[in-house]
Amino acid sequence: xxAIIIDDVEKVALSLKQMVETYCKEVEIVAVANSADQGKEYxxxxxPDFIFLDIQMPGKGGFDLLQSFERIDFEVIFVTAFNEYxxxxxxxxxxxxxLKPVDLGELRDAIQRVQEKDKAKKEEIKNLLENLKNPGDDxxxxxxxxxxxxxxxxxxxxVRIQSDGNYSTLHLLDGSKHVSSKNLKNFxxxxxxxxxxxxHHSHLININQLAKxxxxxxxxxxxxxxxxxxxxxxxxxxxxxxxxxx
Numbered sequence: 541x542x543a544i545i546i547d548d549v550e551k552v553a554l555s556l557k558q559m560v561e562t563y564c565k566e567v568e569i570v571a572v573a574n575s576a577d578q579g580k581e582y583x584x585x586x587x588p589d590f591i592f593l594d595i596q597m598p599g600k601g602g603f604d605l606l607q608s609f610e611r612i613d614f615e616v617i618f619v620t621a622f623n624e625y626x627x628x629x630x631x632x633x634x635x636x637x638x639l640k641p642v643d644l645g646e647l648r649d650a651i652q653r654v655q656e657k658d659k660a661k662k663e664e665i666k667n668l669l670e671n672l673k674n675p676g677d678d679x680x681x682x683x684x685x686x687x688x689x690x691x692x693x694x695x696x697x698x699v700r701i702q703s704d705g706n707y708s709t710l711h712l713l714d715g716s717k718h719v720s721s722k723n724l725k726n727f728x729x730x731x732x733x734x735x736x737x738x739x740h741h742s743h744l745i746n747i748n749q750l751a752k753x754x755x756x757x758x759x760x761x762x763x764x765x766x767x768x769x770x771x772x773x774x775x776x777x778x779x780x781x782x783x784x785x786x
Contacts, residue, residue, distance in 0.1 A: 541589040541655070545572045546579035546605070547619065548597040556592060556619070556642055563644060564651055576600035580608055590615035590654045607669055615654045616665055663690065676733035678748065684710065684720045691718055695734050699749045699763050701727050703742040711767060713749070739771045739779050 543560070547553040550572075557569050570586045573579035576597060583591065593602040593616055606612060618637035636650045664683055671680040678696035697713045703724040710718045720727075728738050735747040745761060752762040759771040761779070771779055 541567050542570045542586060543567050543590050543592065544579065544582050544586060544588045545569060545592045546574075546576070546582075546597075546602070547572075547592070547594040548574050549594075550574055552594075552640065556647075559642060559644065559647060560651075564648065566655075567651060576602070576605040576608075579605055583609075583614065588614055590617060592617050592619050594618075595620040603669055603672055606665065612665055617650045617654060667692075678734050680734075684718045693718060695731065696748070698731075698736075698746055699765050700746060700767060700769060701736075701744040711765070713765065715765065737775075737779055739769060739775045741772065743769045745769055 545553045545556055545560075547556070553572050553574065557572055560567050560569055570588060571582040573582050577600065579591070579593070582588075591614060593605065595602040595618055602618065606616070616636065619640060619642070620637060621640040636653050638646045638650050667681060667683050671677075674680065678694075680695050682693050682695060682698075684691045684693055693710065693712065698710055699713055700711050701724060702709045702711065704719070706721075706723050708720045708722055708724050708727060710720060712718070724738070724742070724744055728736065728744055731744070736744055737747055738744050739761065745763065749764045750761055751764045751766075754760045754762055754768075759773075759776055761769050761771060763769065
């Protein structure tokens with residue numbers, strides 16, 4: 541497999557190159573770029589199978605580079621040291637990433653996942669870039685992957701998400717349901733900027749779709765669709781804090 545490293549810190553880029561060449565013999569580093577513009581030039585020239593891409597670089601960053609392509613026909617392993625929201629978004633999209641300083645085990649795992657070549661990842665990268673333009677905007681969308689395929693869902697249309705073991709069921713405004721292979725914790729971390737709050741170990745709700753708090757039979761919430769969701773004693777305070785903001 542051919543790969544390109546794109547990182548503005550030459551020392552870091554060369555260190556990663558040496559690590560790959562020493563321990564990952566199946567990968568050939570065909571070029572090392574120190575800027576987004578140079579990276580694009582090398583991608584167009586060498587047509588790599590995948591790239592190692594730094595997220596934050598002076599001037600144009602990694603996401604700027606990806607947005608400059610009309611069509612992404614290569615895999616991406618993001619390399620980053622920070623940017624909490626980006627990390628959550630990348631994790632949520634199951635897109636490969638490794639943290640600096642690069643750990644050999646994480647490097648090998650990321651390369652192995654690239655070798656498996658999940659075609660859905662290219663769509664997830666596109667969706668990720670759109671969401672990162674406006675973090676927390678409820679007009680953003682999610683790609684929900686399941687055994688039946690991929691579905692694009694608007695965040696604002698999600699009423700609640702219910703845990704089902706290692707899976708989660710999304711309940712939408714139109715009454716439809718979508719099962720995701722991601723667990724509830726993944727959704728909780730990614731959607732916290734969009735007004736979603738965990739009210740129970742099995743339930744995550746969209747505060748924007750909350751219609752009523754019902755204290756008559758313990759504490760439960762009634763959503764805009766009429767769905768009734770229980771609130772655990774432990775999560776009651778979290779809910780009240782969020783409810784008072786709206």
